Amino acid sequence: MKSLTEKQKNILEFIEEFLDREGMAPTVYEIADNFQIKTSTVFAHLRALQKKKQLSRSSKARSISLMSRARGSRTMPNCALAIPLLGRVNAGLPSESIEFKEGEVCISNTMLGEHTPEQMFALRVQGESMRDLGIYDGDIVICGQGASKPRPGDIVVALVQGEVTVKSYFPKTGGRIELRPANPDFSVQVYPIADVTIQGKVVGLHRKY
Known part of the structure; x- marks a missing residue:
């Protein structure tokens, strides 16, 4: 320089x-x-x-x-795939729908699992409702979209009545879905299945120390 x-x-x-x-x-x-x-x-x-x-x-x-x-002066060997960072997702009460790209996050191919590269995206977490599962305010969650239906207990990105949130997923009887926080300060929310769209499943986490 x-x-x-x-x-x-x-x-x-x-x-x-x-x-x-x-x-x-x-x-x-x-x-x-x-x-x-x-x-x-x-x-x-x-x-x-x-x-x-x-x-x-x-x-x-x-x-x-x-x-x-x-030029590769700071590249990492496991940094094989750039995925879009699509804004913030609320780990608390649902937040407004995420529609814009903030940047990109580099991940390893090993995080793909059952997903294709085109199905991967990242979101920055805002809030503390998933704290007890190790997801904190400011963390970036790595998500995969649409490869398969979520299983009970999966952490998902859910669109609820036009708003986005990240919670644990539990299907209920009677056509309902429970979105469960991981912080006792937040209450469990149960919605009619018609009001919930699963936008992706959380498969990993990026955190800057």
């Missing part, structure tokens, strides 16, 4: 740390907020870093990619 200014080095380091911590690139606004500078100044630094072949980006949000990682 001999040709970089001190501020450019600091911005690169911030982007790298953000990627490691959050699993996605920061926005221009998040960079500006971290350094207490104007967004126009951030854009100028990013353009300079692009010219110096330190990063690439597009007009889309969170599209910054570090060229050092693209």
